[in-house]
Amino acid sequence: GDSVTQMEGPVTLSEEAFLTINCTYTATGYPSLFWYVQYPGEGLQLLLKATKADDKGSNKGFEATYRKETTSFHLEKGSVQVSDSAVYFCALRGYASGGSYIPTFGRGTSLIVHP
Amino acid sequence: DADVTQTPRNRITKTGKRIMLECSQTKGHDRMYWYRQDPGLGLQLIYYSFDVKDINKGEISDGYSVSRQAQAKFSLSLESAIPNQTALYFCATQDGRQETQYFGPGTRLLVL
Numbered sequence: 645g646d647s648v649t650q651m652e653g654p655v656t657l658s659e660e661a662f663l664t665i666n667c668t669y670t671a672t673g674y675p676s677l678f679w680y681v682q683y684p685g686e687g688l689q690l691l692l693k694a695t696k697a698d699d700k701g702s703n704k705g706f707e708a709t710y711r712k713e714t715t716s717f718h719l720e721k722g723s724v725q726v727s728d729s730a731v732y733f734c735a736l737r738g739y740a741s742g743g744s745y746i747p748t749f750g751r752g753t754s755l756i757v758h759p
Numbered sequence: 760d761a762d763v764t765q766t767p768r769n770r771i772t773k774t775g776k777r778i779m780l781e782c783s784q785t786k787g788h789d790r791m792y793w794y795r796q797d798p799g800l801g802l803q804l805i806y807y808s809f810d811v812k813d814i815n816k817g818e819i820s821d822g823y824s825v826s827r828q829a830q831a832k833f834s835l836s837l838e839s840a841i842p843n844q845t846a847l848y849f850c851a852t853q854d855g856r857q858e859t860q861y862f863g864p865g866t867r868l869l870v871l
Contacts, residue, residue: 676858687763687849687862688802695858733801737858746792746817747860751801 646671646738650750665719667734675736677717682731765863782850790853791833795846
């Protein structure tokens, strides 16, 4: 079945450091890929997405490129801020029977940014 | 006002009690989901519904039931709560023509 694997956290960085959170996936067909962010005490919200190979999703300084050859969708940011401290989830659109689809989430990676 | 609301936000209950968590949405989405979140395990899908007459089990449905009372309302029940159901529960909605999910703020449940 479909699956998403993320690097384990927490990832601890100083402000203005470069961020990479690795995400790889296993899926049938050609899934869409997502990064969601969960700030403390809140629900998840979409950060960015990519719907086909070589697409780059971007938002709030974060970027991720859909790499079909390596089945990866790594999240990057050039200069993190304290306000980026959150849990980040990689996800894909999977396929259920009957042609409908349900999302599959990774386990989440906690990011802690120190001043 | 929030598009996806969950009540209650926090709940403490005892083993064996029946409880209901409620989710309401004003986004007009046809699809609704219930997840639980445990530290280090990410999100696990409990149940999902693609319209009022469609209910489907997720990966961890045992011990839970749901009711889709209307397009805007999707309730999760724990018939007889047990301590390992202590978790953070999220409701999410989705437009069937789109891919993005929209999450509520969560309900933190503690079963003693």
